[in-house]
Amino acid sequence: MAEKKSKKQDGATGTVTVEQVRSANRKPKVQRETLIGLGLNKMHRRRTLKDTPQVRGMIAKIPHLVRVVDES
Secondary structure, eight states: OOOOOOHHHHTOSSEEEEEEOSOOTTSOHHHHHHHHHTTOOSTTOEEEEEOOHHHHHHHHHOTTTEEEEEEO
């Protein structure tokens, strides 16, 4: 039988709030698209997202453009 996965195994243990701190002007297209994927496209916007490996990977690709404000 298949086992049920808990939330910890899925990686969705909490939330993470990110803020855009630098402009995407003159940055590669893939970095601009990553910002849009995170729901950011203007300076000082904040988004609260599920803390998943996918979101962490996106944040890791553009650490010079975003700042992690809150982790819970």
